[in-house]
Amino acid sequence: MIFATGDIHSKPNRLSMEAFPEQKEMTRDDYVVILGDFGLVWTKEEDKYEKNWLDWLEDKSFTTVFVDGNHENFSRLNAMPVETWQGGSVHKIRPHVIHLMRGEVFTLDDAVCFAFGGAPSHDISGLAAAEELEQNYAAGILDPGDKDFDAKLSKLKKLNRYSYTHPYRIKGTEWWPEELASEEEKQNGIENLRKHGCKVDFVFSHEGPSSAVALGWGGSFRPNPQSQYLEEVRQLLRDQAFRPAYKAWLFGHYHENRRLTDREICLYEQITRIW
């Protein structure tokens, strides 16, 4: 069995026995896939809150796997030892709480799955002007190395941090440039797909392919390097024998539960069985 769900942002409550009784029938060889913004590798070091929830997940009957989103601590995640598991590279947060690295292919319960985490944040515009953000989506990030850091931070603190006009995050403690995939990670993904004959059963990502995002949100979210890369992957997979070479592509990030096309599905709180 494989179940999928969207962003949990450090709160895995939806996987409680009460909310998700299907787990009674699940074993360690069954999986719950979290489509990014896992959020339980976030603070500088694993704190009590994270430890409690990670241990709670580890004690579940099933195995939890996740792709990374844009709300993860990449300094911590990328410092973890890389292991090979079920055919691809992973970081094991716990023996049964596992980060699927970008561009890797895994066999989960006999289903071949391509994983590709990462997405550009939408909540980082800070004090940057619209024109600056056109050039660089991360222009509003607060950088502690910037000479004006303190002044900018105090100005932003006077505004509502969670407002739609001036959301901000600080580089190195709340935001990391690694939220976007590197060229190496993108290349790794294409190479691994080719090794598998460009045929997989499922794709799990945080950002969506640009065509699905355009369909779903009517152009509100412009294509970006991550969604454009995923669109290339989509074309590559769909080109095979002129039919989709995957059963479903599931992604998170947009905080909505929506089927966008015959195969592309955005998930948020919903937990859905896919295999």
Ligand SMILES: [Fe+2]
């Ligand atoms: Fe999110």
